[in-house]
Amino acid sequence: MLAHQSIKQLQQCMEQSIIGQETVVKSILLSLLCNGNVLLEGLPGLAKTRAVKSLAEHLVADFSRIQFTPDLLPSDITGSEMYLGEDSAQRFEFEPGPIFANIVLADEVNRAPAKVQAALLEAMEERQVTVAGQTHKMPPLFMVMATQNPIEQEGTYPLPEAQMDRFLMHISIDYPSDTDEKAVMRLVRGETSSSFNNKEKISIAQEEVFSARAEIDQIEISDAMEEYIVSLVAATRRPADFDADLARYIQVGVSPRGSIALDKASRAHAWLEERTSVTPDDIRAVVSDCLRHRIGLSYEAQADGLTSNDVINKIVKLVAIA
Incomplete structure (x- = not known):
C-alpha cells in the first residue's frame, strides 16, 4: 500500500495549502486517480487556481497555465508548425503548445470563444x-483542470455540452467557514516568512499515481452497486418513472459518460477509504460531482429556483438500492 500512503500524503499537503476545502481536495485527487479532467467552478478568490497549483507543486510533474481570453487562438493552445527556412532538411517543425x-490549468476557460474551447476536446x-495532419500524443500523466466564474456573464462564452461532458467531475467551490477564514489569513500571512520559504517541499513521483490507478482497477464492484449506478442515471433519463415532479425538472438526462464516471470515481473513493469493494456511500460521495454538469434542467426547475444539486439530491432519495 505504498501508493496509498503517497496519495494520502499528497492529500494532506494540499489540505494544508487549501484551508477549509477538504471535499474539493478529495474530488481533485479522485479525478487524478481516475485519469480524468476537472472543471472547478466558484466565485473569485475561493482558491480555484491555488488548488490546481498545489496539486502540481506536490507532484513531480510539468505544470502549464493557459489564461483564456477572447483573443486566444487554437494554435496558442495546441502549438503550430514553425517554418525553418528553405535550406533546412526539414522545412517545418512542430512547436508544442x-x-x-x-497538469494543465485552463484558467477562466469560459472567457474564450467556442473555437478555442473546441481545441481542448x-x-x-x-x-x-x-x-x-500530424498526431502528437499527450504525456502518460495528463490532466486538464479548468476553472470558471459562475457570476461572470459579459465577455464569456458558455461551455458547449460536448465539452462539459468530457470533464469527469464538475467541482463546485463555496465560501469557507468563519473559522477557516481566519486560518486562511494566517496561512497567507505566514507564507511571506523566511521559515515558510525554507520549508522542505514534498513531491510525489508520477509512478505512485500509476501504481494507485492499477490498484483501483482491482477494486470490486458488485452487481447490486452496478444496478444502483444505472438506476441513478436512468432517473435522469426517465424521471417520470420515478416521480412526477422530477419529470418537470429534467430536460436532458445524463449520457453514458456519467455512469462510467460514477463507476470510476466510486471505485477510486473506495480505494482512498481503504475498502476493497464499492459501497453505496462511495457512490453517493461522488454522484453530485459526476452528474451535476451532465443534467439539463428545464425552465420550470430554474423558475422554482432549483439547481442541479437539488435535483440530484432528490434522485438519491428516490432511487432504492437493489
Missing part, C-alpha cells in the same frame, strides 16, 4: 492533438 504538460478525450 502549453497543452503538452502533465481532442486533447481531453483522445489524449492527443492533430496539427498539420
Whole structure:
C-alpha cells in the first residue's frame, strides 16, 4: 500500500495549502486517480487556481497555465508548425503548445470563444492533438483542470455540452467557514516568512499515481452497486418513472459518460477509504460531482429556483438500492 500512503500524503499537503476545502481536495485527487479532467467552478478568490497549483507543486510533474481570453487562438493552445527556412532538411517543425504538460490549468476557460474551447476536446478525450495532419500524443500523466466564474456573464462564452461532458467531475467551490477564514489569513500571512520559504517541499513521483490507478482497477464492484449506478442515471433519463415532479425538472438526462464516471470515481473513493469493494456511500460521495454538469434542467426547475444539486439530491432519495 505504498501508493496509498503517497496519495494520502499528497492529500494532506494540499489540505494544508487549501484551508477549509477538504471535499474539493478529495474530488481533485479522485479525478487524478481516475485519469480524468476537472472543471472547478466558484466565485473569485475561493482558491480555484491555488488548488490546481498545489496539486502540481506536490507532484513531480510539468505544470502549464493557459489564461483564456477572447483573443486566444487554437494554435496558442495546441502549438503550430514553425517554418525553418528553405535550406533546412526539414522545412517545418512542430512547436508544442502549453497543452503538452502533465497538469494543465485552463484558467477562466469560459472567457474564450467556442473555437478555442473546441481545441481542448481532442486533447481531453483522445489524449492527443492533430496539427498539420500530424498526431502528437499527450504525456502518460495528463490532466486538464479548468476553472470558471459562475457570476461572470459579459465577455464569456458558455461551455458547449460536448465539452462539459468530457470533464469527469464538475467541482463546485463555496465560501469557507468563519473559522477557516481566519486560518486562511494566517496561512497567507505566514507564507511571506523566511521559515515558510525554507520549508522542505514534498513531491510525489508520477509512478505512485500509476501504481494507485492499477490498484483501483482491482477494486470490486458488485452487481447490486452496478444496478444502483444505472438506476441513478436512468432517473435522469426517465424521471417520470420515478416521480412526477422530477419529470418537470429534467430536460436532458445524463449520457453514458456519467455512469462510467460514477463507476470510476466510486471505485477510486473506495480505494482512498481503504475498502476493497464499492459501497453505496462511495457512490453517493461522488454522484453530485459526476452528474451535476451532465443534467439539463428545464425552465420550470430554474423558475422554482432549483439547481442541479437539488435535483440530484432528490434522485438519491428516490432511487432504492437493489
